[in-house]
Amino acid sequence: MPSDSRVPAGPSDPAGGNPTAGAAGGPTDRPTGLTPVPLAEVATGLDPALAVRLEPGSVDHPADEVALSGAAVRAADCRPGDLFGALPGARVHGAEFAGQAVAAGAVAVLTDAAGRELVRQQGLSVPVLLTEQPRRALGPASAAIYHHPSERLQIIGVTGTSGKTTTCFLLEAALRAQGLTTGLLGTVMTRITEPDGTSTELPSAFTTPEAPDLQALLAVMCQRGVQAVAMEVSSHALQLGRVGGTRYRVGAFANLSQDHLDFHPTMEDYYLAKASLFDGQPAAAGGTPLGAGVSNIDDEYGARLAAEHPSPGGRPMVTISPDGAAADWRLEALTADATGRQQLQIAGPDGLALQTELGLPGPFNAGNALLALACVHAAGYTDPSAIQAAAQALSAVQVPGRMQRVDAGQDFLAVVDYAHKPAAVRAVLTAVRASVPGRVIVALGAGGDRDAGKRPLMGQAAVELADVVIVTDDNPRSEVPHEIRAAVLEGAHQLGEDELGEARLRADTILEIGDRAEAIAMAVALAGHGDAVVIAGKGHETGQEIDGVKHPFSDLRQLESALGARSGAGGVGSAAESAGKGESVGKGEAPQ
Numbered sequence: 007m008p009s010d011s012r013v014p015a016g017p018s019d020p021a022g023g024n025p026t027a028g029a030a031g032g033p034t035d036r037p038t039g040l041t042p043v044p045l046a047e048v049a050t051g052l053d054p055a056l057a058v059r060l061e062p063g064s065v066d067h068p069a070d071e072v073a074l075s076g077a078a079v080r081a082a083d084c085r086p087g088d089l090f091g092a093l094p095g096a097r098v099h100g101a102e103f104a105g106q107a108v109a110a111g112a113v114a115v116l117t118d119a120a121g122r123e124l125v126r127q128q129g130l131s132v133p134v135l136l137t138e139q140p141r142r143a144l145g146p147a148s149a150a151i152y153h154h155p156s157e158r159l160q161i162i163g164v165t166g167t168s169g170k171t172t173t174c175f176l177l178e179a180a181l182r183a184q185g186l187t188t189g190l191l192g193t194v195m196t197r198i199t200e201p202d203g204t205s206t207e208l209p210s211a212f213t214t215p216e217a218p219d220l221q222a223l224l225a226v227m228c229q230r231g232v233q234a235v236a237m238e239v240s241s242h243a244l245q246l247g248r249v250g251g252t253r254y255r256v257g258a259f260a261n262l263s264q265d266h267l268d269f270h271p272t273m274e275d276y277y278l279a280k281a282s283l284f285d286g287q288p289a290a291a292g293g294t295p296l297g298a299g300v301s302n303i304d305d306e307y308g309a310r311l312a313a314e315h316p317s318p319g320g321r322p323m324v325t326i327s328p329d330g331a332a333a334d335w336r337l338e339a340l341t342a343d344a345t346g347r348q349q350l351q352i353a354g355p356d357g358l359a360l361q362t363e364l365g366l367p368g369p370f371n372a373g374n375a376l377l378a379l380a381c382v383h384a385a386g387y388t389d390p391s392a393i394q395a396a397a398q399a400l401s402a403v404q405v406p407g408r409m410q411r412v413d414a415g416q417d418f419l420a421v422v423d424y425a426h427k428p429a430a431v432r433a434v435l436t437a438v439r440a441s442v443p444g445r446v447i448v449a450l451g452a453g454g455d456r457d458a459g460k461r462p463l464m465g466q467a468a469v470e471l472a473d474v475v476i477v478t479d480d481n482p483r484s485e486v487p488h489e490i491r492a493a494v495l496e497g498a499h500q501l502g503e504d505e506l507g508e509a510r511l512r513a514d515t516i517l518e519i520g521d522r523a524e525a526i527a528m529a530v531a532l533a534g535h536g537d538a539v540v541i542a543g544k545g546h547e548t549g550q551e552i553d554g555v556k557h558p559f560s561d562l563r564q565l566e567s568a569l570g571a572r573s574g575a576g577g578v579g580s581a582a583e584s585a586g587k588g589e590s591v592g593k594g595e596a597p598q
């Protein structure tokens with residue numbers, strides 16, 4: 007990964023990317039040399055609906071002399087001149103850490119009444135911005151402190167359960183093909199590409215960073231000459247106000263399926279969080295005003311969104327249909343060659359006809375490509391030659407840990423993929439099954455401390471679509487690993503019948519191997535000519551969190567080494583033997 011020595015490292019998350027390994031966010035890059043903004047100016051600029059009151063500090067810290075040069079939501083990240091956003095959390099009130107924040111240089115605190123009491127109890131005399139909605143206020147306040155960076159960027163925000171990262175990588179390439187300097191912000195990394203082509207990559211702690219970190223990153227992008235940004239917008243970010251104060255030129259909706267029901271009480275709540283990207287609230291209220299919206303109407307929720315938000319930003323919602331139904335953008339034909347490369351024929355608005363290639367395999371990635379092109383067009387790049395250039399640019403895009411092929415000269419397909427929810431497992435296994443003549447072998451698990459309801463559904467999807475299912479550990483986090491596996495296995499063994507009364511089960515072998523490295527070795531050991539091995543769930547991640555401890559782990563490396571061991575040891579037998587040493591191997595448990 008190329009990196010820029012001028013930029014301090016991002017969050018040190020050995021698990022790599024997202025909170026998949028329990029990272030709690032972390033310091034990000036910050037802009038330099040911005041004029042500090044008076045606290046009073048920040049306070050008065052906030053939406054009156056937030057009822058923010060400025061409580062002056064002591065004579066040592068008179069509010070009217072305070073100017074803010076940064077913001078942070080974690081006390082440990084505070085720097086001199088910062089506003090500390092002391093938020094009430096699920097575990098603790100951030101104001102408990104106000105002393106630490108002030109000691110680190112914070113000059114004001116944004117919090118609620120309970121937080122103000124905690125600040126005063128600690129004998130701190132800094133001014134307090136008081137509101138009962140501190141999360142809603144923090145985004146716009148951070149945006150003001152960093153001089154409203156999103157006003158100077160063309161930001162395309164992508165939301166949806168699956169495909170955000172992939173679509174943003176595609177978008178980044180398509181925007182660059184318009185001659186724009188680009189930023190990319192999401193689960194895998196933040197990438198800043200400067201006008202001279204230099205790229206800086208920072209690790210991500212979240213799919214969408216906390217508000218102060220997001221605004222700082224956007225401000226850095228402005229300073230580095232970035233013009234357009236492809237950005238993932240998670241439902242957590244929408245619900246928790248992380249994107250407040252961010253102006254989007256285009257918002258895109260990919261799809262909605264079960265995930266995150268640990269955080270959202272219902273699918274309806276999950277949908278409404280995603281839909282709030284399109285509701286056009288003013289930025290000042292923590293909303294995310296939009297220039298245009300794009301929705302995938304093949305998806306049930308995408309169709310509902312288009313019906314409920316017919317004109318986001320005052321323009322008709324742009325619709326896409328990867329299935330080829332009536333929509334502004336349709337995929338008219340899709341073919342794939344033996345290597346997985348796909349040829350797309352696309353119909354766009356005003357008779358636009360495009361033909362392009364995609365290096366990413368799987369029909370769902372053709373849908374992601376269609377979404378990316380529709381976004382570029384909706385952002386104003388409507389000239390047919392511009393869109394053609396965007397389409398051409400998609401062909402070389404690869405995404406770390408998404409349908410990533412590993413080739414060590416073996417006579418079967420081996421891929422690492424990030425499918426960690428039922429619909430993604432289904433999409434990936436369907437795509438892989440269609441691309442090989444032989445058997446499909448999948449190793450997968452489910453993450454701990456996340457939506458428990460999806461575990462049996464993932465097991466079900468796996469046994470329906472693969473021939474061999476190896477249930478293993480993902481990131482157990484604080485949970486007991488074998489209990490998570492048991493839930494996945496329960497779904498795997500509870501397959502019903504289809505409408506014709508046929509058993510849905512496809513798998514003839516279901517194994518349980520907790521140790522992920524051994525599960526991967528077993529998957530490789532069992533593969534034969536023309537088969538496919540899919541290692542699902544951890545994608546680009548470089549760590550595995552077990553009982554609060556992050557252990558270095560990479561599916562990619564493990565798969566490479568299992569493939570290497572297989573060819574080095576002269577074939578299947580020895581690899582299977584070593585894989586068989588797993589802690590708990592239960593074979594052939596599938597009812598037939």
Ligand SMILES: CC(=O)N[C@H]1[C@@H](OP(=O)(O)OP(=O)(O)OC[C@H]2O[C@@H](n3ccc(=O)[nH]c3=O)[C@H](O)[C@@H]2O)O[C@H](CO)[C@@H](O)[C@@H]1O[C@H](C)C(=O)N[C@@H](C)C(=O)N[C@H](CCC(=O)O)C(=O)O
Nearest residue numbers: 025030079080081093095096097098100212213214240242
């Ligand atoms: C549900 C959720 O997203 N929670 C996030 C939220 O937690 P919380 O409000 O309950 O905070 P808390 O831990 O009780 O702490 C309260 C406050 O004290 C502060 N604090 C706490 C401890 C300390 O030592 N110092 C300190 O200052 C915290 O910064 C926080 O502001 O604010 C915390 C501080 O930033 C986050 O660490 C935490 O993310 C948790 C760890 C998380 O795992 N979130 C994931 C699920 C997430 O956000 N994922 C989405 C979706 C990805 C997808 O679509 O797949 C993402 O955008 O990444």
Ligand SMILES: Nc1ncnc2c1ncn2[C@@H]1O[C@H](COP(=O)(O)OP(=O)(O)OP(=O)(O)O)[C@@H](O)[C@H]1O
Nearest residue numbers: 167168169170171172193370423424425430433434
């Ligand atoms: N359009 C899609 N429809 C269904 N599944 C998809 C789609 N795009 C990607 N996937 C599957 O979902 C996995 C995650 O893809 P990607 O990282 O692009 O999505 P994401 O929305 O960013 O996911 P996450 O929120 O988990 O980070 C892929 O590895 C693939 O298995």
Ligand SMILES: N[C@H](CCC[C@H](N)C(=O)O)C(=O)O
Nearest residue numbers: 026426453456480481543544
């Ligand atoms: N953004 C997702 C990542 C999950 C990755 C998967 N490997 C797991 O640990 O469940 C989440 O926080 O739910």
